[in-house]
Amino acid sequence: MKDWAYKFAEHRGALLALLVFLLLFVIYGSNHPAGFTANVMNTAANKGVLLALVAMAQTLVVITAGIDLSVGMIFVLTNCLASAIVVGSPLTTALGVIGVLLTGVVCGAINGLIVIFGRLQPIVTTIATGAVYFGIALWLRPQPAGSDAFNSDLADAFTGKIFGVVPSSLIALLAVVLIIWAPFRRSTVGRDAYAVGSAEVAAYMSGVPIRRAKFVAYTLAGLLAAIGGLFLTFITYSGEASLASGGNYTLFSIASVVLGGVSLFGGVGSAVGAIFGALIFRTVGDLLFVFNLDPLYQPLFQGVVLFLAVCLGSVRLFQVRNRLDLFG
């Protein structure tokens, strides 16, 4: 095989997700009552970017063969916090944004530290910490509310259109990919995260700093979820401690990750694939609307897609030759 063939094979999952998304989106756009207008695109982009950010967060943890069930709750917590502190003058707004992002970093770091030093399974750890994060969110915003001084100029700049056509949310997402994901993917610590997820014992034997890799993965996941929470606030101008929303985003992020070609067994996939996975998942939900199906069926339909996505992730098990490996 030539070099390009290996590179293609490496990105096959993400490319496949991109193709599926484009196909679905064309079906969606061409059947939309308003057609392919800039406004239709912008609304779809804003919704898609929210899930894409949470899915990126999930990807980082799943790559290390873990799972983060608190991403949705960090998303909700930072939404509530942002609605209260991203306010006033450019200076106070900037401080508010930094505060929101730092909160996400701290939440992610706590997850990482417990998983690494408490030696608890990621699934148990993040269910527990997620409940705490949600509790704090509810304490911040007992009722859905916004602040009068909320910096809506900043919000509109991130959710509007550039030159009246390009959704600025997509540009922001691209920036996040370039600033956070790309360096991670190409750094030593990023590669270590893949190594840990693929074969932790082999990684240890090779002298890979396993703890550092996991810590960075969980912490960046917290940061990405916080960016998602900030973005939600830009769209709604308010904060809402919604348990349903937190749970949904966590669950949908897992579906997105799998649809985007990231292996739940760890070591395989990319956040770019997960972004397309998230866009597929969103488009599937929206398709029901353009075909005038009862919105009551949406959860069922999305549930089926989620189920199929998870089944997709276990295809590997059919190749197992030693049945004892099924339990490994």
Added chain:
Amino acid sequence: MEAAAVPLFRLEGVSKRYGGVRALEKADLIVEAGRVHAILGENGAGKSTLIKIIAGVVEPDEGSMHLEGREVRFARPAEANAAGIACIFQELSLIPDLSVADNIVIANPPERYGLIDRRRQREIAEEALARAGAEDIPPLAPVKDLALSRRQIVEIAKALARKPRLLILDEATSALTAADVAKVFAVLKRLRSEGLALLYISHRMHEIAELADECTVFRNGRKVATYRAGTKSDEEVVEMMIGREYRHVFPPKPARVDDGKAPTLEVRNLSWTQRLRNISLKARAGEVVGLGGLDGQGQRELLLAMFGVLSGVAGEILIDGKRVAINSPRIAKSRAMGMALIPEDRKTEGLMLPMSVGDNLSFAGLARMARGGIIDRAAERKAIDEMIRLLAIRTAGTEIAVGSLSGGNQQKVVIAKWLMLKPRILLLNDPTRGIDVGTKQELYQLLRQLADSGATIIFYSTDYDELVGCCDRVLVLYDGAVQRELEGAEITERALVASALNISASSREAGVSPAVNA
């Protein structure tokens, strides 16, 4: 004493215990630069522990290590790497989902502006692959797509990329084809001439003869001797490797009578992936058939294949002369098959440690104690008590957690659990590993009793002494195939070690074909 130049690496009085077991006892070793030093010893002689200590995987309880005269201590493999010690382990340390180049630089990727410099990485990988004589391996290929022998070469390239001064190879050629071995040897000889010190662990005597400058023999965790390669005959080496401090008392073996019936268990031409090659065996009622050979030559897989754990097994299994299809342990243990497997790792495959002794005992046989899906408590109680008496399991009661028993008593619980099903065919996977001498004796008695009452026993053990004492016949496996079959008086420790090491001289002397002649 210090007249000679300081050796590259010196090990002094190093000991390591695991629980009550001495894995290594006051070991000394000197490795010189530009030499190949071979380590020899049978299963459990302490070779793996020695290597793990040098490579920083485990820390010694006592003793010291010196690199170029300076004392060194390694808490992690990474520290040993940094000091210039690279190790190629028997179990591969490659990351399957990463590319060949990613793997070669994994411990210390080249960086530029904080990111991995992919062009430089590729240069390093290509250079290392070339040094390992494998320019044909594409650096971008994911390791999981490579054949096992190619992976082994990548493993060597990975070690070389660290520019080590001491390179340890632990059974590094066991997965290689003859052509690959020749290539690797050319590489190793060149590395030796470049001044690298090599520590070479292999069971292939002809490889050691070709490559080694010095040899050190270990036995029972102690160093027996160090000698210049070529100064001892194969027979003398085998003699150094065996030799015991204690002898077990084994129950007498009854004379074998051919009853003319079909064997209880027969296996014809069994093969599975690369690990089992065309294995045939016959075992009659009342026979204890041993599986011998070095650890990891396919004995475990053979037992798992017979017990229905492996899928994609080629060949036939016959019980009482009739072909059967065993696709799962559930079928294997059914009344029609009557098989039981005592697994190798009692803690994960044999017992539910937190559950009670009683629950563990009745697990495999529950279905036979239930009526209409409801467990008959009285019958269960009776069966449990009977087993505790029969095997003399020392426990404070049936309700305490099985994890609180001693290793030997835990193993008795595993065996008792299966005896409740009254199996006709008992497969044992190294059942005496890590248990005390007294319990071992009881197990030997039990095996013979079971055989005398008509059971067929397949007994894999890494302890040659046990095979000699317990078995009516022994099949010695090598590289997934039956290397030799020993019967009656032929079963000696010397013959077992010689055929396990695949020394051609000894099989010539006995003149027994490796085919099945039951």
